[in-house]
Amino acid sequence: MKGFAFLFLLSILILQNAFAQRENVISEESKVPEYQLPDVLTRFNGGKVSTAKDWVKKQRPDILKLFTDEVYGKVPGIQKISEVKVWETSDNAVNDLATRKQFSLFFKKGNRNLEVNVLMYLPKNAQKAPVFLAYNFTGNHTVYTDPNIRLTESWVANDPSLGIINNQVTEQSRATASNGWPIEKIIRSGYGLVTLYYGDVDPDKNDFSDGIEPFFYTKNQIKPRSNEWGSIAAWAWGLSRVMDYLEKDPDVDAKKVAVLGHSRLGKTALWAGATDQRFAMVISNESGCGGAALSKRTYGETVEIINTSFPYWFCDNFKKYNNREDLLSIDQHMLLALIAPRPLYVASAEDDKWADPRGEFLSAKYASAVYKLLGLEGLPVKEMPVVNQPVMGTIGYHIRTGKHGLTTYDWEQYIRFADKHFKEK
Numbered sequence: 006m007k008g009f010a011f012l013f014l015l016s017i018l019i020l021q022n023a024f025a026q027r028e029n030v031i032s033e034e035s036k037v038p039e040y041q042l043p044d045v046l047t048r049f050n051g052g053k054v055s056t057a058k059d060w061v062k063k064q065r066p067d068i069l070k071l072f073t074d075e076v077y078g079k080v081p082g083i084q085k086i087s088e089v090k091v092w093e094t095s096d097n098a099v100n101d102l103a104t105r106k107q108f109s110l111f112f113k114k115g116n117r118n119l120e121v122n123v124l125m126y127l128p129k130n131a132q133k134a135p136v137f138l139a140y141n142f143t144g145n146h147t148v149y150t151d152p153n154i155r156l157t158e159s160w161v162a163n164d165p166s167l168g169i170i171n172n173q174v175t176e177q178s179r180a181t182a183s184n185g186w187p188i189e190k191i192i193r194s195g196y197g198l199v200t201l202y203y204g205d206v207d208p209d210k211n212d213f214s215d216g217i218e219p220f221f222y223t224k225n226q227i228k229p230r231s232n233e234w235g236s237i238a239a240w241a242w243g244l245s246r247v248m249d250y251l252e253k254d255p256d257v258d259a260k261k262v263a264v265l266g267h268s269r270l271g272k273t274a275l276w277a278g279a280t281d282q283r284f285a286m287v288i289s290n291e292s293g294c295g296g297a298a299l300s301k302r303t304y305g306e307t308v309e310i311i312n313t314s315f316p317y318w319f320c321d322n323f324k325k326y327n328n329r330e331d332l333l334s335i336d337q338h339m340l341l342a343l344i345a346p347r348p349l350y351v352a353s354a355e356d357d358k359w360a361d362p363r364g365e366f367l368s369a370k371y372a373s374a375v376y377k378l379l380g381l382e383g384l385p386v387k388e389m390p391v392v393n394q395p396v397m398g399t400i401g402y403h404i405r406t407g408k409h410g411l412t413t414y415d416w417e418q419y420i421r422f423a424d425k426h427f428k429e430k
């Protein structure tokens with residue numbers, strides 16, 4: 006009983022703290038405190054980066070290392086795919102426009118076994134299809150009405166309204182996320198879709214005993230070290246393993262894989278793009294704090310808030326910057342710059358203040374310096390565009406009307422952006 010009372014009090018304290026933090030959240034432009042951003046083309050020893058070679062050989066590795074050690078955490082070792090098992094294929098999916106393949110990537114080590122289920126639709130009329138690779142939030146079967154999609158058996162956060170009970174999905178949850186996945190449109194535009202449930206790689210909860218992390222523990226270790234990966238880096242690692250598979254799939258154009266993610270999965274897509282240059286295009290949909298939005302601009306969600314609500318997303322070192330964003334020697338525009346010279350799209354939504362749309366735009370704007378150094382356009386505008394007016398250089402950006410979410414409008418812009426960079430060549 007005592008233990009219960011203690012837990013009860015503790016949860017009240019945690020909740021109170023969370024509310025207190027929310028109250029302090031800045032959501033008015035005039036209230037944003039001044040901040041200073043590091044210049045992406047100034048070396049950490051003060052020198053200037055003036056050639057593409059200096060960027061590639063010196064500045065880029067230094068920035069990548071700082072993000073690895075201080076923000077997302079490093080991957081502690083190598084774990085390759087142990088086995089691929091194809092569950093089923095079909096030649097007449099998506100109203101006969103696509104092929105479907107469902108397969109699992111197995112990772113095995115000692116008595117550990119992790120299964121990652123992948124769903125792939127490819128347009129029938131393409132020889133080697135360019136694809137969008139994107140994690141989904143609640144299982145492959147939620148993205149489309151196709152009754153052949155296997156139900157995930159993995160742990161999923163409860164949501165009875167979506168038919169997720171006792172952390173297991175049910176038939177009722179089929180197609181519940183389909184609004185965010187205009188699959189027929191994607192296929193008709195000539196792209197494939199490769200999607201998987203992020204919880205297969207690491208369940209999204211504050212628990213380091215499950216998912217991929219324990220594969221690398223030494224004896225008695227129960228969580229990653231302070232400079233080792235949090236869940237975002239683990240999810241990004243998972244995307245790279247899917248890429249390992251895609252490189253071997255003869256029906257996929259592995260040189261044209263656009264990695265895309267929404268929100269926490271947008272943060273993940275950015276980190277995957279930064280750490281793995283095989284991704285030819287990176288798309289961040291409303292990724293916000295710890296994604297595209299600047300951290301030193303403390304509008305909306307802050308480093309302290311995210312590290313408190315999701316203490317397992319980043320590496321422990323990142324907590325040093327709770328309320329001390331000024332101590333960071335990097336900021337998120339430098340993460341975006343790591344994607345260069347590859348096309349990058351950053352998207353915001355007007356009502357998604359939590360993710361700081363302006364901070365997302367500014368980040369894309371300041372990353373452009375690196376694209377320019379590499380002879381590319383970067384973002385084609387200097388001022389933030391008005392709503393529903395996408396701009397597309399080598400960096401694309403839009404802020405659409407509406408709230409936080411991945412919508413058909415967003416996808417339409419990503420398809421146009423992919424057409425521009427993958428097809429007009």
Ligand code: GCU
Nearest residue numbers: 268269270292293294306311
């Ligand atoms: C929370 C979190 C955000 C995150 C979002 C999401 O709102 O604070 O950082 O992006 O969840 O993933 O939907």
